[in-house]
């Protein structure tokens with residue numbers, strides 16, 4: 001196998017994955033529009049309408065059950081915590097907050113959406129434990145993130 | 152073929168993997184976040200390979216020694232560049248998979264966003280993609296491709312910015328951080344040397360043309376030093392650039408066809424493309440910048456007492472002109488049989504010169520015309536000059552001929568690979 005073949009295979013893999021997620025993000029966007037034109041959909045929770053997966057049938061979304069890291073270091077515990085995604089309606093229908101779940105606790109990241117150095121990557125109303133620990137560690141959760149914790 | 156260079160590269164990769172594992176306080180994390188881990192390790196190994204790539208491109212003397220000649224260095228450059236880029240492709244790919252199903256987070260690895268540290272990575276990736284695409288998938292004329300390739304410095308700078316600003320586990324573990332940033336900055340230094348300093352401060356010698364001879368499609372150019380003479384071994388080559396208003400200053404590699412004992416340098420250049428077709432405009436009195444010497448084609452032939460078989464195809468005769476002149480006068484050598492392979496005798500412009508070497512009884516010259524004798528093959532050579540197993544075999548000529556013959560000698564006649572020495576007349580491979 002030549003080096004050109006190896007590079008070509010890698011590029012094809014890249015094109016396929018990127019093609020799929022671009023397609024997916026378009027599908028999600030068009031679904032979001034449908035959601036906003038149907039006022040009844042916002043009756044559940046406005047957090048859900050900001051969720052990029054809102055309107056996509058749950059069984060079409062990849063389900064991820066993650067081992068939740070325990071305190072101090074990022075040691076995974078053997079028993080995965082239940083994944084409460086999406087977060088059920090908790091307030092009045094006009095609630096504009098963006099709430100995500102990390103390690104079973106709920107955080108209001110509405111403000112963080114504009115200031116987060118990693119950009120507005122929040123999928124409101126979902127469990128983002130995996131995404132969070134994909135980039136950060138426990139100490140960030142125990143310190144900076146505490147201000148967003150919903151008691 | 153020397154293996155030191157590959158061994159050093161392997162050690163660098165091995166060290167990187169180990170430092171990365173050490174950077175994880177807890178090894179279980181690699182299993183817990185497999186895609187994130189794959190995204191990290193592909194990035195680290197890809198960065199090491201690409202950094203090495205710049206050392207390979209800087210025409211450094213020690214690299215030649217590590218790989219056994221500049222043509223082998225460029226061969227390594229092709230492999231390392233391709234595989235380094237292939238690994239880098241998987242870096243964002245695994246991070247995308249890791250981010251799913253969060254599409255917004257995944258898209259941050261594909262399109263520029265407001266996160267500068269990610270954007271540098273994305274820019275590095277796409278600029279490198281374009282340049283590799285031009286190398287592998289578009290057939291550009293060499294000199295145009297070369298201009299595009301010079302821009303490889305751009306993704307390197309973006310890559311460095313990406314690594315400096317990104318915050319991740321890797322940036323927190325100092326030994327890994329210093330190692331990766333260290334070799335990346337060194338590769339930037341290698342790039343700056345090759346791009347901006349080499350022409351003035353590299354191994355440069357000033358020559359002036361004394362004689363130009365045109366025979367059919369070959370231009371023979373003889374030149375003498377203006378100041379200092381270039382010291383070289385028989386069989387080496389140099390990059391030359393002519394100061395002539397009708398010619399561009401680009402540097403092309405040509406084998407030195409004179410003997411190291413000669414005061415003058417001689418090159419025999421066949422018209423094969425844009426640049427070599429224009430060489431008839433060079434005149435006696437033109438200045439030439441000669442960069443070199445490079446290559447290790449003649450190294451063993453110059454020192455061994457073994458019997459040797461030399462096979463020259465067409466203009467591939469040039470290193471043998473140098474070796475024959477040098478060794479027939481100087482060396483205590485074994486018996487040397489030279490096959491000079493051409494299409495017909497009109498093309499054999501150096502047959503007479505080579506036959507002068509037979510003043511030394513150890514030399515035997517055999518002219519081989521493909522029009523009359525067919526294609527030369529290992530069987531014919533073995534029939535005429537005996538069992539090749541303990542001989543040193545040197546091959547220089549068109550890629551197809553040298554690779555077919557060397558495979559035959561190795562597989563059918565069990566000549567050890569280290570005793571088969573060949574030179575490619577192209578850095579892009581055949």
Ligand SMILES: Cc1cc2nc3c(=O)[nH]c(=O)nc-3n(C[C@H](O)[C@H](O)[C@H](O)COP(=O)(O)OP(=O)(O)OC[C@H]3O[C@@H](n4cnc5c(N)ncnc54)[C@H](O)[C@@H]3O)c2cc1C
Pocket residue numbers: 222292293294388401402403404405406407419420421422423424425426427428446466469470574575576577578579
């Ligand atoms: C180690 C070595 C020794 C050589 N010795 C001789 C020799 O003694 N006599 C001789 O006639 N030819 C020799 N060549 C080949 C010579 O360098 C090319 O034929 C020449 O550079 C072609 O340039 P062009 O623009 O006329 O042809 P193009 O058609 O532009 O190029 C033909 C091929 O030559 C190579 N090439 C072109 N330009 C360059 C460059 N600037 N640097 C590196 N490679 C280039 C590329 O592989 C390209 O595909 C040698 C090549 C190498 C690598």
Ligand code: HEM
Pocket residue numbers: 201204205208209225228229230232233235236279283286297300301303304342345346578579
């Ligand atoms: C990540 C990939 C690569 C990087 C970063 C890279 C980088 C470079 C650099 C910086 C140079 C020196 C340019 C100069 O200043 O003169 C160079 C030269 C060269 N590269 Fe690459 N390269 C890569 C891949 C490749 C590949 C895949 C090939 C071939 C298939 C290739 C073939 C060459 C050749 C032939 C030269 C020599 C040009 C000369 O010095 O005359 N490179 N490369």
